[in-house]
Amino acid sequence: MATGSDARLPVKAESKALSFYYGALHALKGISLVIPERHATALIGPSGCGKTTYLRCLNRMHDLYAGNRYEGEVFLYPEGVNIVAPSVDPIEIRMRVGMVFQKPNPFPKSIYENVAYGLRIRQSVRRTELDEAVERALRDAALWTEVKDRLHEPAWALSGGQQQRLCIARALATGPELLLFDEPTSALDPTATARIEELVTDLKQRITIVIVTHNMQQAARISDFTAFMYEGKLVEFDRTEIIYTNPSNKLTEAYVTGRFG
Amino acid sequence: MQRHVDEEFAELKTQILRMGGLVEGQVQRAIRALVERDADLASQVIERDALVNSLDVEIDERCIRLLALQAPAASDLRFVTTAMKISTELERMSDLAENISERAIELNEEPQLKPYIDIPRMANWTMTMVRECLDAFVRADSKLARKVLSDDDFVDNLTHQLFRELLSFMIENPATISRAIRLTFIGKYIERIADHATNIAELVVYMVEGKIVRHIDPSALLDKSL
Numbered sequence: 001m002a003t004g005s006d007a008r009l010p011v012k013a014e015s016k017a018l019s020f021y022y023g024a025l026h027a028l029k030g031i032s033l034v035i036p037e038r039h040a041t042a043l044i045g046p047s048g049c050g051k052t053t054y055l056r057c058l059n060r061m062h063d064l065y066a067g068n069r070y071e072g073e074v075f076l077y078p079e080g081v082n083i084v085a086p087s088v089d090p091i092e093i094r095m096r097v098g099m100v101f102q103k104p105n106p107f108p109k110s111i112y113e114n115v116a117y118g119l120r121i122r123q124s125v126r127r128t129e130l131d132e133a134v135e136r137a138l139r140d141a142a143l144w145t146e147v148k149d150r151l152h153e154p155a156w157a158l159s160g161g162q163q164q165r166l167c168i169a170r171a172l173a174t175g176p177e178l179l180l181f182d183e184p185t186s187a188l189d190p191t192a193t194a195r196i197e198e199l200v201t202d203l204k205q206r207i208t209i210v211i212v213t214h215n216m217q218q219a220a221r222i223s224d225f226t227a228f229m230y231e232g233k234l235v236e237f238d239r240t241e242i243i244y245t246n247p248s249n250k251l252t253e254a255y256v257t258g259r260f261g
Numbered sequence: 262m263q264r265h266v267d268e269e270f271a272e273l274k275t276q277i278l279r280m281g282g283l284v285e286g287q288v289q290r291a292i293r294a295l296v297e298r299d300a301d302l303a304s305q306v307i308e309r310d311a312l313v314n315s316l317d318v319e320i321d322e323r324c325i326r327l328l329a330l331q332a333p334a335a336s337d338l339r340f341v342t343t344a345m346k347i348s349t350e351l352e353r354m355s356d357l358a359e360n361i362s363e364r365a366i367e368l369n370e371e372p373q374l375k376p377y378i379d380i381p382r383m384a385n386w387t388m389t390m391v392r393e394c395l396d397a398f399v400r401a402d403s404k405l406a407r408k409v410l411s412d413d414d415f416v417d418n419l420t421h422q423l424f425r426e427l428l429s430f431m432i433e434n435p436a437t438i439s440r441a442i443r444l445t446f447i448g449k450y451i452e453r454i455a456d457h458a459t460n461i462a463e464l465v466v467y468m469v470e471g472k473i474v475r476h477i478d479p480s481a482l483l484d485k486s487l
Contacts, residue, residue, distance in 0.1 A: 244334045260262065
């Protein structure tokens with residue numbers, strides 16, 4: 001569905017006929033979608049369309065609950081491992097595919113320990129290496145200058161926007177290739193939102209980003225590609241500017257102009 | 262779902278139509294002032310240009326407000342941005358009607374150089390283009406818009422013909438030069454009005470189809486309309 005020139009973009013992830021069931025509920029119905037590498041792809045659609053469900057498939061988040069079932073495949077490149085294959089270790093996948101949630105959810109630990117956590121559980125790291133990694137992640141999350149003098153204070157002392165950037169730093173610490181954002185700014189004020197949006201725009205130079213958002217203007221501002229989903233199906237996928245100026249599908253048109261329902 | 266913003270869009274459309282009607286009247290009166298050598302009518306046209314200007318500002322303000330507050334997307338976005346640009350095109354047309362009136366007043370100082378035949382023909386043809394491009398906007402009819410694009414050639418040809426004729430007057434008798442030059446200007450003004458109508462027609466094609474057809478070889482456009 002993407003235009004010809006985009007066909008040559010490197011692909012970071014790709015779902016092929018992906019279906020997902022919450023028990024008997026058929027939530028995703030055969031979604032085939034390509035996630036271009038080092039670009040931001042937005043998933044938009046009305047509540048219940050399956051966009052968060054799709055996002056959670058990309059790092060096996062659904063495995064936490066019994067009765068959930070995947071069908072089809074989700075390949076993570078370059079090597080093309082099938083993320084949803086039962087034989088694949090979800091912990092390995094989550095090292096490579098990070099996630100940032102709607103509400104900031106720092107651990108009840110210090111700022112430093114929040115960022116160091118992922119590295120500690122993975123392997124024993126020397127203190128100096130850990131310090132460096134924490135600083136790098138905090139810098140990448142545009143939080144370092146604000147917290148460098150109070151790294152050992154509790155994370156809950158930070159503002160909502162800072163907590164969310166801390167969660168991004170935590171996700172960045174393990175060096176993910178793909179970062180998933182599930183409505184990352186819906187609990188933040190406009191200033192904090194703008195900082196996260198700037199951050200996403202910076203990060204996509206290096207990391208592939210998939211973002212679920214209800215804020216259509218946000219999707220328009222920060223994403224390069226947009227996928228519009230409806231009732232568990234992918235309706236249209238194209239360059240964001242095309243989705244917002246001249247979408248091909250009538251349903252997409254109705255949704256982005258607010259004529260839905 | 263009926264949206265409140267649809268009322269805003271309907272009002273914007275009405276404003277464009279009102280401005281279009283006003284501009285059409287301006288051009289018609291300017292040509293009548295020339296043909297009937299009516300300096301009063303010409304002065305009225307010059308005065309009424311202010312009305313068109315204030316509508317231009319009103320439409321701009323409404324569009325800016327819609328863009329800021331509604332953040333329209335897709336066909337809504339194309340509609341609002343098109344309306345904004347159409348308003349500018351109409352405002353330029355009214356300026357040209359004013360220019361025609363100014364030349365008409367100057368021409369009244371001397372006897373009429375020749376019977377006016379081609380100028381009213383050009384003007385009538387141009388007025389049809391103006392009406393049709395606005396109809397195309399209101400009805401979102403890109404087929405009609407493409408017809409307007411092809412109609413422009415006729416006006417261009419008449420402009421050249423008029424120029425050649427006036428040139429022969431000037432060569433034969435230098436006493437005709439000041440009048441002939443003014444009439445050449447008027448021909449050029451009408452031709453520019455027709456150009457603005459084609460600009461509007463191109464904007465309408467974008468609004469309806471999402472394709473930018475400005476600065477493209479016109480013959481390529483005609484192929485698509487078939």
